[in-house]
Amino acid sequence: MTADVLVECAHITCAYDSTVAVHDAHVTLYRGDFVGIVGPSGSGKTTLLKAILGAVTPVEGHVTKKPGLRMGYVPQVESVDWNFPVTVLEVVAMTRTAGRFFPRITQDERDGAIDVLTRLGLGGLENRHIRELSGGQQQRVFVARALFHRPELLVLDEPTSGVDVRTRHEVLHLLADLHDEGMSIVLTTHDLNGLAAHLPRLVCMNTHVIADGPPLEVLNSDVLERTYGAPMEVLIHGGMPVVLDQGNTEVVRRLGGLA
Amino acid sequence: MFAAGIFEPFEYQFFNNGLVVATLAGALCGLLGVFVVLRGMSYIGHGLSHAVFGGAAASAVMQLNYFVGAGIWGVASGVIIGRIARRKLIGADAAIGVVTTASFALGLALLNRYGQAKKSIEAVLFGSVLGVETADIIAVSAVSVLTAVIIFALYRHFLFATFDPEVAQTSGVKVAWIEALLMAMLSLTILVTMRVIGTLLISALLVIPASVARMTTNSFARMLWISPIIGAVSASLGMYLSYHLDTSASATIILVGTTMFIVVYAFTGLRGRSRIAHLHHV
Numbered sequence: 124m125t126a127d128v129l130v131e132c133a134h135i136t137c138a139y140d141s142t143v144a145v146h147d148a149h150v151t152l153y154r155g156d157f158v159g160i161v162g163p164s165g166s167g168k169t170t171l172l173k174a175i176l177g178a179v180t181p182v183e184g185h186v187t188k189k190p191g192l193r194m195g196y197v198p199q200v201e202s203v204d205w206n207f208p209v210t211v212l213e214v215v216a217m218t219r220t221a222g223r224f225f226p227r228i229t230q231d232e233r234d235g236a237i238d239v240l241t242r243l244g245l246g247g248l249e250n251r252h253i254r255e256l257s258g259g260q261q262q263r264v265f266v267a268r269a270l271f272h273r274p275e276l277l278v279l280d281e282p283t284s285g286v287d288v289r290t291r292h293e294v295l296h297l298l299a300d301l302h303d304e305g306m307s308i309v310l311t312t313h314d315l316n317g318l319a320a321h322l323p324r325l326v327c328m329n330t331h332v333i334a335d336g337p338p339l340e341v342l343n344s345d346v347l348e349r350t351y352g353a354p355m356e357v358l359i360h361g362g363m364p365v366v367l368d369q370g371n372t373e374v375v376r377r378l379g380g381l382a
Numbered sequence: 383m384f385a386a387g388i389f390e391p392f393e394y395q396f397f398n399n400g401l402v403v404a405t406l407a408g409a410l411c412g413l414l415g416v417f418v419v420l421r422g423m424s425y426i427g428h429g430l431s432h433a434v435f436g437g438a439a440a441s442a443v444m445q446l447n448y449f450v451g452a453g454i455w456g457v458a459s460g461v462i463i464g465r466i467a468r469r470k471l472i473g474a475d476a477a478i479g480v481v482t483t484a485s486f487a488l489g490l491a492l493l494n495r496y497g498q499a500k501k502s503i504e505a506v507l508f509g510s511v512l513g514v515e516t517a518d519i520i521a522v523s524a525v526s527v528l529t530a531v532i533i534f535a536l537y538r539h540f541l542f543a544t545f546d547p548e549v550a551q552t553s554g555v556k557v558a559w560i561e562a563l564l565m566a567m568l569s570l571t572i573l574v575t576m577r578v579i580g581t582l583l584i585s586a587l588l589v590i591p592a593s594v595a596r597m598t599t600n601s602f603a604r605m606l607w608i609s610p611i612i613g614a615v616s617a618s619l620g621m622y623l624s625y626h627l628d629t630s631a632s633a634t635i636i637l638v639g640t641t642m643f644i645v646v647y648a649f650t651g652l653r654g655r656s657r658i659a660h661l662h663h664v
């Protein structure tokens with residue numbers, strides 16, 4: 124491994140019982156990367172992230188990490204138990220649990236957590252129950268928890284699912300700022316035009332990796348059709364690829380719109 | 383209804399012994415029940431109590447000390463069950479059900495074949511305050527203190543591992559150890575409380591106080607002391623009432639707990655209800 128490699132997934136296959144979720148995927152993450160993983164539902168994106176984190180062990184191949192690499196994980200919001208009795212502060216403090224005993228959150232930790240929360244626009248919400256927040260705030264609480272651990276690599280699972288356009292912009296700006304400060308980032312998304320097309324590097328996958336490169340290279344109708352199994356067209360608008368879903372025109376016709 | 387005097391039961395040593403064990407048992411089950419309820423694993427309490435029953439019967443037949451025989455059996459099955467459940471394999475709950483029920487059936491068969499009278503089976507199934515010895519008081523006190531100390535010391539580890547085990551793991555929390563510890567504490571709890579509460583009703587005592595506590599608060603820390611208090615109050619009140627009503631102690635304890643549940647359910651209204659609506663398997 125060269126010095127700039129953070130994580131190398133060497134031809135990994137991951138499976139649950141008999142479902143193969145990821146097959147023979149080779150993905151390397153470098154320092155300074157800002158990578159988006161795209162693919163249809165059930166294509167193994169979350170599983171690949173978990174393999175990177177070490178929460179899922181590949182049945183074949185192996186994952187090598189830079190020794191001592193600190194990672195922060197922001198789970199898919201759907202996987203969080205929003206009914207669990209915890210406050211925002213308790214969630215944020217979680218990532219500094221290792222090696223700490225007794226219930227008390229020290230003043231130091233509290234100050235640090237409030238700093239991170241304030242930076243993410245969540246100042247003053249530290250004593251709220253996690254359920255009593257908007258979708259965008261909930262998302263950011265988990266970003267705050269990941270950042271509280273001061274990670275070198277931030278791993279986010281669908282950070283913009285279920286949020287409005289403005290919140291999506293906020294999340295994107297926040298990630299761009301973090302990336303500018305030197306953090307390496309990998310995320311998954313279903314939002315090709317709103318998020319993926321803005322990133323420097325994309326990995327298209329459907330159980331196996333179909334393409335890996337900058338959006339202008341990988342967002343083309345051939346790759347997309349192989350990834351999503353549906354015909355798609357790509358326009359270039361202002362130097363950026365814009366993905367058009369051809370299924371839409373068919374739907375519009377059937378619903379009698381745009382006569 | 384109170385044919386006997388209000389203080390009459392306290393004149394009997396057996397009652398006082400039973401009361402101490404039941405109260406501690408209620409508090410202990412209330413404390414560990416918080417984890418059982420929040421992780422939606424009430425079936426594990428059910429399964430473990432059945433597994434421990436098998437161990438108890440086997441140790442009786444082999445003339446081993448109850449705490450040694452059933453203890454080893456219980457902790458071992460607890461840790462194994464925890465492992466299986468965590469791996470989320472398809473059919474894990476069925477596998478657990480089969481294994482623990484088989485352990486239960488084996489226990490029954492052993493008691494039938496070599497066993498003491500029908501009476502002892504009944505005592506293990508439904509619990510009995512009559513057989514409580516000093517050893518039970520010592521055992522339940524020791525497990526209570528141990529459990530309270532462990533949960534207090536490792537509070538943040540338990541919180542993180544319960545809320546989000548995968549992320550806890552990647553943040554350096556020894557999740558496998560925490561889980562094994564939790565299952566071992568649950569097994570020991572079942573072991574030391576089973577003779578009073580009985581195999582069949584112990585899983586209810588693991589679920590009711592914690593569910594009541596959940597309805598009254600949105601804080602994990604507060605749940606950890608409200609739930610044991612509710613458990614202890616239902617257990618001692620249930621014990622006392624059972625003397626006067628001439629009913630089974632464990633059944634009365636559960637009925638008192640259920641009454642509390644209904645009252646709190648009615649009084650906390652929609653807020654409390656929505657808090658437990660999402661608890662799985664309860």
Ligand SMILES: Nc1ncnc2c1ncn2[C@@H]1O[C@H](COP(=O)(O)OP(=O)(O)OP(=O)(O)O)[C@@H](O)[C@H]1O
Binds near residue numbers: 144162163164165
């Ligand atoms: N814990 C699990 N147990 C069994 N099968 C699983 C588990 N998690 C995922 N799978 C299966 O593995 C495959 C890949 O799932 P994964 O969650 O990685 O997909 P994804 O790309 O993240 O999907 P989405 O976009 O819907 O989040 C799916 O077929 C899914 O059903």
Ligand SMILES: [Mg+2]
Binds near residue numbers: 168170199280
């Ligand atoms: Mg996913």
